[in-house]
Amino acid sequence: MFSKKAFTIKEQIAQLQKRGLLIKNTVLAEKYLSNISYYRLGEYWYVMQENKEKHIFKPNSRFTDVIALYNFDAELRLLLFDVIEKIEISLRTKLIYHLSHEINPWWFSNSEIFIDSLQYSRTLSKIEEEVTRARRKDVTIKHHFKKHKDDLRFPPSWKSLEQVSFGNLSKLYGNLKHTVKSKDLIAQEFGAVNHTYLPSWLQSIAQIRNFCAHHSRLWNRNLPSTVKLLPKPPNPWIIEKKNIPKQSNKLYMHLCLMKYVLNTIQPNNDFTSKLNTLFIKYPNVDPNALDMKANWQQEPLWK
Template structure:
């Protein structure tokens, strides 16, 4: 039976000190712990512990390094969220445009176009909920002016209300015979539809971590991605710097895919500079925990 009692902030600090974490500025530590929970910060000091059963810290472990790591992670999430936003908007635009022209504006309701009808029903159910609670004037006016039309609003209205995750599922669930599926993949530099779904699912998952303020540093990502053997746009040329299959759980390869896509969407982007600036700002951050390669910024992918 769980028997631990809740600790006051002073007790939390005393416990950390007893376990070997240096906290020279107790007042500042109290300020942090009153705004960032002990449990959340624990995800960042966990790696500093020599004995993880007794929670004893390694020599020279310092509270300020915990906060630096926490701040690095927070700024990394903001950076990736900004990059992912542009990818999401581009994907939404391409889906709406190409499928509405190839099929019709209600293509996303057509069960015949999708491999998994049950998955589509679930996606549409979530979309319906989004539309019902939407405060968007366009959506409200559509339902008001088209009361007799029992369909969803057309794709250019409906799909503006849904999430990146739902968009990636719609794309991945499309039958391979749908021409637009390959067209969109080619526009994203993915050659054909077999590669892009795993990229989008990975990025959508990372977007959710960012949106919910979850830790990215030193996190194992459950998704896997399929890489092109010969990408049509700048990629990683040094074989040493290409992540191996067992490294796909680290963030680096997923950031590479984001960079690959954003280079196509917005060629003059500053993703590489901003990411490098983060490592300069926080020099004590262990970049290996993200799967970073030593000369990553020199690769053609990141130079662009």
């Protein structure tokens, strides 16, 4: 049975010091722990412990390094959120445009163009929830239902899908039948050649977006998704084979895919410089924790 009692902030600091974490400024440490929970910060000092069972820290482990890791991770999430926003808006635009022209403006409510009917039903149910919620808050959706009282359909895709999450957009795309021409066309516009590769990329990006939205740790995290890499990418990628990320569960591979897609949307983006600046700002952060490669900035992908 769980029997640990809640510690005061002073007790938390005393325990950390007893376990070997160097805390020179206890007043500042109290300030941090009153705004960032002990449990949340524990995700960053865990790697500093040489005895994980007894929680004993390695020599010269410092509280300031824990805070540096935490701040690095927070700024990394903000950076990625900005990148993902551009990818999300682009995906939404391409889905609405291409499929509305190929099929009709209500293509997303046509079950016949999707592979997995059960998954489609779940996705459509979530879309209905999102549109219903928007009906109470969004002026455009409110006006549509007021003006078209007799039309019992969803608003057309250019209205409805503006209310839909990135996760549901990626599910809509991935579940489209391969005979739908727009599926390959959208993949080509993102540099993914065909529909085989893009769904796993979008799923990966959607998961990372959720981590960012919920302020979850990205640094030194094993990501759940597996992505498919193009054997011969048509756009600038990584030349040196040793620099191609091997671990799909580490963040660097996903950063590479985000950069690859972003380059098709905004060729002169500043993702490289901002990411590099972040590592310069926090020199104590180990790039290996993200599976970053040496001189990653020199690869064509990142130039």
